[in-house]
């Protein structure tokens with residue numbers, strides 16, 4: 001046991017050294033361009049250099065097409081060569097892992113259009129925050145959307161744990177801990193259905209958490225370079241509504 005712990009420590013140190021050495025070998029400007037991998041000529045506007053409101057309009061128009069069952073026709077093969085060179089997503093979407101909530105489809109967008117991070121309950125954690133920071137800083141994403149959805153099993157589980165003292169296996173209790181505050185607020189303020197209220201409250205809390213996440217997201221949001229919005233997807237109708 002002791003031995004394997006030491007091995008782990010040695011491996012960790014080696015990895016740390018290698019990554020530091022790799023970073024040290026790159027000039028500061030090279031770090032950005034290596035991560036961004038943008039082949040467009042210097043000074044040329046990126047295709048996704050649009051206002052956050054414009055990105056939101058395009059997404060909501062896409063959702064209207066999806067909800068009306070009139071999505072755009074897509075030729076997935078035609079853009080492959082261009083996509084192999086770069087990506088220019090117009091928004092980062094933090095959505096639930098629920099199989100009924102695929103952001104590209106419900107916003108009627110194609111590969112390369114949305115930078116999607118998904119986790120049960122659409123909560124912000126450090127790894128997801130790092131992914132969103134990458135999307136903003138290196139891909140030039142102008143908009144972040146936290147997308148909750150109706151009938152969310154993760155939020156429902158948090159309600160059951162709080163109300164019925166249900167116990168959950170594995171690492172699920174950690175996720176429930178993150179969701180609990182939204183349920184407690186929803187219980188205090190709810191007018192209608194508790195699950196619906198908690199889902200909307202959780203979205204609002206995650207939006208607030210992102211807006212106050214230093215250093216990258218907070219700086220870009222405070223400087224009005226990006227917008228961060230919250231929405232809920234209604235599975236039964238296919239419609240997305242802002243919260």
Ligand SMILES: [Zn+2]
Nearest residue numbers: 096098152153
């Ligand atoms: Zn869910």
